[in-house]
Amino acid sequence: MELSRIRRAAIVEAQGSGMLQDDIARYLGITPGRVSQMKKTGAGERKAPAEPTGGPAVPPDR
Numbered sequence: 001m002e003l004s005r006i007r008r009a010a011i012v013e014a015q016g017s018g019m020l021q022d023d024i025a026r027y028l029g030i031t032p033g034r035v036s037q038m039k040k041t042g043a044g045e046r047k048a049p050a051e052p053t054g055g056p057a058v059p060p061d062r
Contacts, residue, residue: 004038004041007038008038008039008041011024011035011038011039012039021035021036
């Protein structure tokens with residue numbers, strides 16, 4: 001999602017300018033743990049989809 005990417009970029013920028021995660025959380029009215037989750041979620045969205053595990057979805061012809 002685009003919004004998650006923007007939020008993550010804002011968190012990274014705030015931290016880069018010297019704000020602590022606790023300060024960012026206080027400013028946003030959320031917990032520091034949620035700030036961390038938001039930062040991780042933005043990063044995770046760039047990952048490629050996981051390959052399916054297990055056998056083929058359709059049984060082979062016999």
